[in-house]
Amino acid sequence: MKKNQENWLNKLWELGNTWGIIVLSASLLGLFFFFLTINNVFTQTYEIEKFSIASETIRSPITIENKQETERRIRESVQAVEDRYAISQEITEERINYIHEIFDAISTLEEEYSVERKDEDIAVPITEQEKVNRLKQILSEDITSSVSDQTLIQLLQVPKKDREKGRTFFLKAVEETLNDGVRTENLQTSLAQVKDNIKYSELSEDLKSPLSKLTEFAIVENSFFDVELTSEARKEAASNVNPVMIQAGEIIVREGQVITNDIYAKLELVGVLDQQANLFPIIGLVLLILLLCLVIAHEMRVLLLKGKLDQRKMMAIVFVSIIVASMMKVISLYTTTDNYLFYVTPISMGVLLVKLLIHERFSFIFASVMSILASVIFNGEIPGQLNIEAGIYCFISQIAAIILLKNTKDRSYFLKAGFGITIVNLTVITLFIFLSFEKYTYMDLLFQGAFGVVSAFLASVLTIGLLPFFETGLGILTDGKLLQLSNPNQPLLKKILTEAPGTYHHSIMVANLSETACEAIGANGLLARVGSYYHDIGKTVRPHYFIENQLSIQNPHDFIEPEESAKIIISHPYDGAEILMKEKMPNEIIDIAKQHHGTTLLKYFYFKAKETDQFVEEKDYRYPGPKPQTKEAAIICICDSVEAAVRSLKEPTEEKIEEIVSLIIKDRMTDGQMNECPLTLKELETIQETICNTLKGIFHSRIQYPTKEAK
Known part of the structure; x- marks a missing residue:
C-alpha cells in the first residue's frame, strides 16, 4: 500500500x-x-517642432484619411460648380409666337387692301401710318407697346417674298438664342449676336434694319437661377471627390525639408508625434x-x-x-x-x-x-x-x-x-x-x-x-533513428550475436512477435522491434548462465545456490540498461530493457530455494521493476515469456500454443504487471490472438523425411 x-x-x-x-x-x-x-x-515617434529642418526621412506608419485635405478639396469642387439656370420654354414660345403674329398680321393686312382695291373702281391711296394703325388693331398689346411704328412701316415696305425669307431667317436665329438661354448678364451679348447674324446675312438691306430693331423685342431674359439644380450639382461635385488618403509607407517629409504647417499636421495625423x-x-x-x-x-x-x-x-x-x-x-x-x-x-x-x-x-x-x-x-x-x-x-x-x-x-x-x-x-x-x-x-x-x-x-x-x-x-527517437539502430552492423547487436548467439536468436523471435502485436493495436511496431533487439543485451555480461546460450556445456546453476542464481538472472535487465546508457542509446530503448520483466517472480529458483528453506522470501526472487510503462514495453514483456515458453515445448501444437499464450497473459495480469501501462482488455485480446497466429506460422507442421534406417 x-x-x-x-x-x-x-x-x-x-x-x-x-x-x-x-x-x-x-x-x-x-x-x-x-x-x-x-x-x-511599433510606430517610431519623433520630437519635431514647426518650421524646423527634418533630420531624417519620415514615412507614414499607417494608412489613414487626411480629412482636412479632403474637406478642402470638397470646398474647392463645390465652389467650382457654376450656378444652374432653368430656361423658361413658355417665354421662348411666347416670343416665337409674337414674331409669327407680326409677320402673319402684315400678310393679312396686305391681302385685305389688295381685295379692297379690286372691288373699288377708283383706288383711294392709303398712307403708311394708316396701315400701321390698322396693323396695331389686330396685333397684341405687348407687340404694339414694344415695337415702334417705324419698324412696322419698314416691314410693310419690304416685298412679301423678301419678308418671308427674312421671317424664316429671323425665327431661326431668335429660337436658337432663346433655347441657349438668355440671362440678365448675357442679354446684351445675345442681342448683339442676333444683330450680327442679321447684319452679315444675305438679306436685303431694307429688311436688315427692321429685323435688327425687332431683335430687341424678340430677345428677352428667359433663363433664371434654379436653386434645386444648383444644389444637386454641388452635392454631386462633393460626392465625386475621393478621400485624400495617406498610404502606409508614404513619405511625409524628406531629410533636410522644412516642417511646414501642412507637413506638421500630417505627422500629427499619422501618430508619429504622439507617444501614447x-x-x-x-x-x-x-x-x-x-x-x-x-x-x-x-x-x-x-x-x-x-x-x-x-x-x-x-x-x-x-x-x-x-x-x-x-x-x-x-x-x-x-x-x-x-x-x-x-x-x-x-x-x-x-x-x-x-x-x-x-x-x-x-x-x-x-x-x-x-x-x-x-x-x-x-x-x-x-x-x-x-x-x-x-x-x-x-x-x-x-x-x-x-x-x-x-x-x-x-x-x-x-x-x-x-x-x-x-x-x-x-x-x-x-x-x-x-x-x-x-x-x-x-x-x-x-x-x-x-x-x-x-x-x-x-x-x-x-x-x-x-x-x-x-x-x-x-x-528524441524517430523512425529514422530506429532504422539505424535496427541495422545488424550496430556494435551492440554484433556483441549479442558473437557473445550470446542464443540470446540473439531469441531477441529476433521476440522482435517479430512484438512488432506484429504492436501494429495490430496501433502501437509503435518499429520501436517494439528495435527494443526487442536490445532488451536482453545485459545477458552478454554472463551469457553462459542463460539456458539459450548453453551449448554442449553443463548448466552452471547446478553448482551454485538458487539465491545466487536468482541474483545473476535478475541483474540482466539492469546490466543491459547500464550498457545501453554507456552507449548513449535512446531512453525508450533503455526503459524497455529495464521494464521487460517488470516485477515478475523468478519461479524456477524461488520454488527450488523453497525446497530447502520454507521461510525463503518471495521478494528476493522478484525483479525490482519498474513495471512496463508503455504499450510497447508491456507487449515485449509478454512476448519475451511467450517465446521462451513455446520454444521449450517439444511438440508445439496449435492447442498448446494457444494455451500457453493465454496462461502467460493471465499470469501477467493477475500478478499486476499490466497495471501501469495503458493497455486495455480489448487490446490484450487482440495481442493474444495476434501472437498465437504468428507462432502458429512459425511452428507449422512439416513433412518428416524418411531416414536410411527407417527404410
Whole structure:
C-alpha cells in the first residue's frame, strides 16, 4: 500500500513538473515572438517642432484619411460648380409666337387692301401710318407697346417674298438664342449676336434694319437661377471627390525639408508625434501572441495526456519554433514590395521536423501559428498591416509538406515530399499573380517561381540536416533513428550475436512477435522491434548462465545456490540498461530493457530455494521493476515469456500454443504487471490472438523425411 502511494506521489510530481515545463515553454515562445515582431507593429515617434529642418526621412506608419485635405478639396469642387439656370420654354414660345403674329398680321393686312382695291373702281391711296394703325388693331398689346411704328412701316415696305425669307431667317436665329438661354448678364451679348447674324446675312438691306430693331423685342431674359439644380450639382461635385488618403509607407517629409504647417499636421495625423499612440498596437500584439501561445499550450496538454509528450519534445518544439521564426525575420529584412523574397522562406522545414519529432496533429497547429506570424513579420514593418499573401503562401506550403510526407521511415521520401512542395509553391505563386491586377513580365514570373523552388529545396535539405541534431542532442527517437539502430552492423547487436548467439536468436523471435502485436493495436511496431533487439543485451555480461546460450556445456546453476542464481538472472535487465546508457542509446530503448520483466517472480529458483528453506522470501526472487510503462514495453514483456515458453515445448501444437499464450497473459495480469501501462482488455485480446497466429506460422507442421534406417 505504501509503495503504491509513493508511486502515485511520484507520478503527480512528474505531472506537475511537466505542466510547469509546458507553461514555461509557451511563455518563452511568447516572449521570443513578442520581441521578434514588436518592430512590425511599433510606430517610431519623433520630437519635431514647426518650421524646423527634418533630420531624417519620415514615412507614414499607417494608412489613414487626411480629412482636412479632403474637406478642402470638397470646398474647392463645390465652389467650382457654376450656378444652374432653368430656361423658361413658355417665354421662348411666347416670343416665337409674337414674331409669327407680326409677320402673319402684315400678310393679312396686305391681302385685305389688295381685295379692297379690286372691288373699288377708283383706288383711294392709303398712307403708311394708316396701315400701321390698322396693323396695331389686330396685333397684341405687348407687340404694339414694344415695337415702334417705324419698324412696322419698314416691314410693310419690304416685298412679301423678301419678308418671308427674312421671317424664316429671323425665327431661326431668335429660337436658337432663346433655347441657349438668355440671362440678365448675357442679354446684351445675345442681342448683339442676333444683330450680327442679321447684319452679315444675305438679306436685303431694307429688311436688315427692321429685323435688327425687332431683335430687341424678340430677345428677352428667359433663363433664371434654379436653386434645386444648383444644389444637386454641388452635392454631386462633393460626392465625386475621393478621400485624400495617406498610404502606409508614404513619405511625409524628406531629410533636410522644412516642417511646414501642412507637413506638421500630417505627422500629427499619422501618430508619429504622439507617444501614447504606440501603446495600442503593442497591446494588440500581446493579445495575438497570447492566443497563439494558448493554442500551443493546449496542444501540448493534449499530447501529454496521450503520453506522447515529454520534456525533450517540448524543448524540440521551442527550438524548431525559434529557428523557423528567426529565418522568417532575417528574410523579412531583405523583402520589399517589389522582390517578394518571402517566397524563398523554407517554412515547410518546421512542420516536417515537428511531424517527425513530435506528432502529426501538432504539426498542423504549428503550421497555423507560423502562418499567422508570417503575416505579421512580412508586413514591411508597417503597423496595422498584415501580409495576407505571405500568410496564405506559408500555410498552404506547410500543409502540403505534412500531407506529402507519408513515409517517415525512408529518408528518400523527404526529397519526394520536397518535389511535391515545389509544385504546390509554384501553384500558389501563379495563383497570386493571376489574381493580381498588376502587370507582370515573364521575368517576374520566373524569379518568383524560382523562389518557390528554392524554398522547397531548402526545406527538404535543412530537415535532413537538422534532424540528427535533434535526435542526438535532445535524445528524441524517430523512425529514422530506429532504422539505424535496427541495422545488424550496430556494435551492440554484433556483441549479442558473437557473445550470446542464443540470446540473439531469441531477441529476433521476440522482435517479430512484438512488432506484429504492436501494429495490430496501433502501437509503435518499429520501436517494439528495435527494443526487442536490445532488451536482453545485459545477458552478454554472463551469457553462459542463460539456458539459450548453453551449448554442449553443463548448466552452471547446478553448482551454485538458487539465491545466487536468482541474483545473476535478475541483474540482466539492469546490466543491459547500464550498457545501453554507456552507449548513449535512446531512453525508450533503455526503459524497455529495464521494464521487460517488470516485477515478475523468478519461479524456477524461488520454488527450488523453497525446497530447502520454507521461510525463503518471495521478494528476493522478484525483479525490482519498474513495471512496463508503455504499450510497447508491456507487449515485449509478454512476448519475451511467450517465446521462451513455446520454444521449450517439444511438440508445439496449435492447442498448446494457444494455451500457453493465454496462461502467460493471465499470469501477467493477475500478478499486476499490466497495471501501469495503458493497455486495455480489448487490446490484450487482440495481442493474444495476434501472437498465437504468428507462432502458429512459425511452428507449422512439416513433412518428416524418411531416414536410411527407417527404410
